Amino acid sequence: MNAEIISIGDELLIGQVINSNQAVIAEKLASVGIRVARMSTVGDSVPEILTTLAEAWKRAQVLIITGGLGPTHDDLTREAVCQFFQSDLVLNPEALEHIRTLFASRGLPVTKNNEDQAYVPRGCSVIQNLHGTAPGYFFQRDDRSMAVLPGVPYEMKEMMETFVIPHFSRKGTGMVIRSKTLRTTGIAESLLAQQIGDISVLFEKDSGVTLAFLPSPTGVRLRISAGAPSLREAERRIAYVEQKIRQKVQKYIYGENNEELEEVVGRILASRQMTIAVAESCTGGILTDRITNISGSSRYFERGFIVYSNESKSTELGVPAEVIVAHGAVSKEVCEAMARGAREKAHTDIGISTTGIAGPTGGTEEKPVGLVWIGYSDKGKTLALRFNFGNDRRRFKERASQAALELVRRMLLKIDS
Amino acid sequence: MNAEIISIGDELLIGQVINSNQAVIAEKLASVGIRVARMSTVGDSVPEILTTLAEAWKRAQVLIITGGLGPTHDDLTREAVCQFFQSDLVLNPEALEHIRTLFASRGLPVTKNNEDQAYVPRGCSVIQNLHGTAPGYFFQRDDRSMAVLPGVPYEMKEMMETFVIPHFSRKGTGMVIRSKTLRTTGIAESLLAQQIGDISVLFEKDSGVTLAFLPSPTGVRLRISAGAPSLREAERRIAYVEQKIRQKVQKYIYGENNEELEEVVGRILASRQMTIAVAESCTGGILTDRITNISGSSRYFERGFIVYSNESKSTELGVPAEVIVAHGAVSKEVCEAMARGAREKAHTDIGISTTGIAGPTGGTEEKPVGLVWIGYSDKGKTLALRFNFGNDRRRFKERASQAALELVRRMLLKIDS
Known part of the structure; x- marks a missing residue:
């Protein structure tokens, strides 16, 4: 037709x-x-x-x-x-x-x-x-x-x-086309392709299944499509390929189809009756915006602090002014103190934080535009990871918020970063 | 051609x-x-x-x-x-x-x-x-x-x-086409068309100028296009129509072409060396996210409070618990107290706030899904306006953040709401 x-x-x-x-x-x-x-x-x-x-x-x-x-x-x-x-x-x-x-x-x-x-x-x-x-x-x-x-x-x-x-x-049109998308984050397209390897061995012979790599700033989606005479058969062919892919790159796959990472993380938090607080500097609100896009997020999201000025990092989150002076606002030490401060101030199970240089200006040789620290804190541990997300301000915010959500997912599911 | x-x-x-x-x-x-x-x-x-x-x-x-x-x-x-x-x-x-x-x-x-x-x-x-x-x-x-x-x-x-x-x-094609877009917000497409009235009287006879209404969830854009033998003549014809339109609906026009409202508001704040703090409940971070999309926003944006829980409204912003109990978290009284609290806590010139029901669930007959209060506070006055932005959660957040930025613009420029 x-x-x-x-x-x-x-x-x-x-x-x-x-x-x-x-x-x-x-x-x-x-x-x-x-x-x-x-x-x-x-x-x-x-x-x-x-x-x-x-x-x-x-x-x-x-x-x-x-x-x-x-x-x-x-x-x-x-x-x-x-x-x-x-x-x-x-x-x-x-x-x-x-x-x-x-x-x-x-x-x-x-x-x-x-x-x-x-x-x-x-x-x-x-x-x-x-x-x-x-x-x-x-x-x-x-x-x-x-x-x-x-x-x-x-x-x-x-x-x-x-x-x-x-x-x-x-x-009814006599033919059914179905597709399923596996959403990955935290791995580049070329590296993902390398880890998946020769794609022809993923497919059954003449099964009419195709695999497309769809890159975006926040991750690569893998779309598996199959045409078949029945829905059931199309789904069976997709499931076959999906299983092969998951064997190779499971840890990077956070969701399916239209699922956003904030939805996946929210579901884990809700199911464990855990709560979260957020402290954002360079991401400026996009992280809490994404978390609260999910209906029902008030069950686990308690509050957020958008601490743009140094003073607000100290008065709202208790980051000692000496630490900011000694290491700079964009540093592992400040990032960890922000995550811990958010968690303690809001009395939540988890605190997450971001501090970095969103650009397009404001970088130095030591701390270039695009540099960002992502922090995580729970009762047992506090840590921060370093990334560079480039010099496009909006892309930077999107990618940094994705990395923060992914860090929470991996900590909760005990996946190595 | x-x-x-x-x-x-x-x-x-x-x-x-x-x-x-x-x-x-x-x-x-x-x-x-x-x-x-x-x-x-x-x-x-x-x-x-x-x-x-x-x-x-x-x-x-x-x-x-x-x-x-x-x-x-x-x-x-x-x-x-x-x-x-x-x-x-x-x-x-x-x-x-x-x-x-x-x-x-x-x-x-x-x-x-x-x-x-x-x-x-x-x-x-x-x-x-x-x-x-x-x-x-x-x-x-x-x-x-x-x-x-x-x-x-x-x-x-x-x-x-x-x-x-x-x-x-x-x-050489003997012809140049130029267009200019006027961006409005806070007025429905049909109402805007009514206020502009008979569009044929806006144009000079046979000037080859067209006017298009381009609606979006956050406002209607008016695009004026003109073809003319020279760039100068095309721009003159556009300017003629623009002036007529501005005479009729000036107060709703916040910007031109690709200008976003957060850019316009940011420019006014920066030029007056004024600072702003934000308290968001239902909008969950999108408002600070938009403000901080502008490079250089750290000059006027001091901090933001994403106060999802009632407790956080009290502890972070000093909204008295009795006021929340008496009027509910979604109320004029709480909204005003949030805007004032954000301003006082952050020592800024202006505080803005949002509290509402983003949906798709959680409404009551008295306070339906989509209801939102938008608050503004400066040293001289504090006020809150009531809106309804429908039951699509993401649209609701976009429209409410637009209304909050527009309220700031109108207060700063002393335009009646």
């Missing part, structure tokens, strides 16, 4: 926005065995949308269209779709109700522009938009389907997941 | 890679007055490349093609281009020399696959690839041009910058 994706928006054609929607949609369609044959992007113009739509409708059985469903004058997708199906607009009461509720919950008056969004092309099924005001439309004509979704990434994604993919999954 | 971009690669069609090349190319073409009318993505297949290429060649004067020029069996773009122009391959000695030098400099032997890349379609100009082994091709046929470039982003970008864009710039 072939699909095409059409993205609509002038902002894409002038390069203001990178189109991430196409990849998200393509990946989800692949998961139910639908192959994307072509992706197109056109501007907010009824004739251009109509032409592109008509061409794609001739070639593909599945069409996913995103963008141009907003409430303003430059949103023209609904009009083009109406012209294409020679259909007029009808009020969808559920959509109207949803729009009113959304505005009410935010304490805002509904405008006429937004109420107008509840008018949808006659003859479509409405795809409710949990996160926004623009409903989506779903058309089924003989063996062809078309989904029209908003371009806002998280609105689109939720509607793909709750409506479009389940629809095709129920319908 | 109209252009089309064609991206080639199976990895794009399965969603493994987000296509950032299109936006890079489009932005560069716009800078020399070339408008991209359509972008297409197809797989590594000669027939599919040929079809897409032939269609685009009929519609556009400029074609930019990327991807599928690598040394392996699944790189088929060169073959498709040869078939399209009915051309064979000829050796390009400079390309061969470059490939050999590149391998020598890395201390690696040249493979036959790589040497083969020096064979290029007869009748093209060769675009040298400084960073890789695949040369690009440039075809000029009557009034039409086609550039074929590798898909590796930094190789492609360098070749666009050193060859393709200078070519069109020299040639």
Whole structure:
């Protein structure tokens, strides 16, 4: 079954926005065995949308269209779709109700522009938009389907997941593609590849399994994909390869698929009824931000100290001023004192800390930009490890927070660092 | 002058890679007055490349093609281009020399696959690839041009910058396109549109200026674009519209183009030599994370308290336990006490605070998920404002941190909220 994706928006054609929607949609369609044959992007113009739509409708059985469903004058997708199906607009009461509720919950008056969004092309099924005001439309004509979704990434994604993919999954396409991702951290891509070795010996012969290395600043993901006649068979083929990989690099694998490291660490802490406190200098809040992204984190996260100034390191965490003077704020000694101080002050089981030079300026020969100490303290021991995470400020913060969470994971699971 | 971009690669069609090349190319073409009318993505297949290429060649004067020029069996773009122009391959000695030098400099032997890349379609100009082994091709046929470039982003970008864009710039397209973005926050898209009113009266007649509304969870961006015979004229036309927009919605505009709110607030604080401390409950660190994303923020950011537990609100910030018991942790009273406590404890000019229910669970009828108080305190006054930011935990944190930064901006600039 072939699909095409059409993205609509002038902002894409002038390069203001990178189109991430196409990849998200393509990946989800692949998961139910639908192959994307072509992706197109056109501007907010009824004739251009109509032409592109008509061409794609001739070639593909599945069409996913995103963008141009907003409430303003430059949103023209609904009009083009109406012209294409020679259909007029009808009020969808559920959509109207949803729009009113959304505005009410935010304490805002509904405008006429937004109420107008509840008018949808006659003859479509409405795809409710949990996160926004623009409903989506779903058309089924003989063996062809078309989904029209908003371009806002998280609105689109939720509607793909709750409506479009389940629809095709129920319908069945004769082929199932599954993939599973193993998430690693703390090891470079080339070293990971070396430790895994010859990948051909990981696979059963002709099993149609592939392995992709997907590097990111916080770690390398290993994606195993398999196409098979049944879900069960696809999963069996993936499990075979997964086991082989785990035998070789288990200690670096912290999670699977979309699991973030903060989720894994949070689960361990919650299951052991342990609590944690955080002291951040150079990472400036990203570490506590990540920990508290997890719903229920209040069970184990007690408090955090963002101690940017030297004075705050002393008054909040009891790091002796002499230690800061003797070794500098970016030092093993201060880092350990911060982790211990956070734990003792907050009366938690664990304290973690970061101190370093996030850059892009402020480095010296002895302490270059990118240098960071990551500290850990529990009742039994206190330690700090040294890393260098480069001179891009945001990447530095992401990588340092990942290293701090990974240190907690390894200490809790007693994995050698 | 109209252009089309064609991206080639199976990895794009399965969603493994987000296509950032299109936006890079489009932005560069716009800078020399070339408008991209359509972008297409197809797989590594000669027939599919040929079809897409032939269609685009009929519609556009400029074609930019990327991807599928690598040394392996699944790189088929060169073959498709040869078939399209009915051309064979000829050796390009400079390309061969470059490939050999590149391998020598890395201390690696040249493979036959790589040497083969020096064979290029007869009748093209060769675009040298400084960073890789695949040369690009440039075809000029009557009034039409086609550039074929590798898909590796930094190789492609360098070749666009050193060859393709200078070519069109020299040639002159008679037209320059510029755009400027005004960033707003604290007002819904529909309300913003209402306050701006009839947009046609913003523009001079036939000035070729467009206005786009680009919503995101943290605010709506207004993009003004103008095409004109000269850069100066394009900028004048944009300035005309900008001034009209500012007359209507100035108070919501915090920045321009890629400026983030934390940058704007940081600049005001630094210029006034003022300092700030932060107390976060529900936002869990994202607010300090954003503030410290700015290089040089240590000049004004003193410290932050991530006070997740009730006890920490009292011990760290001096919020009286009775106030928490009487009003609950999510209340105006606690929020104000947090902002004041942070300011006094850190001896800063300003304190800001957040307390709310990030969800997705934990709400009650009186205090629903999404409810948040944002507090501000300086020597003269202390206050807190109430918002609701919905039940998506991450969105909630982003929006609440934006509202906190915006409150600081408005207080510092004495703008009514």
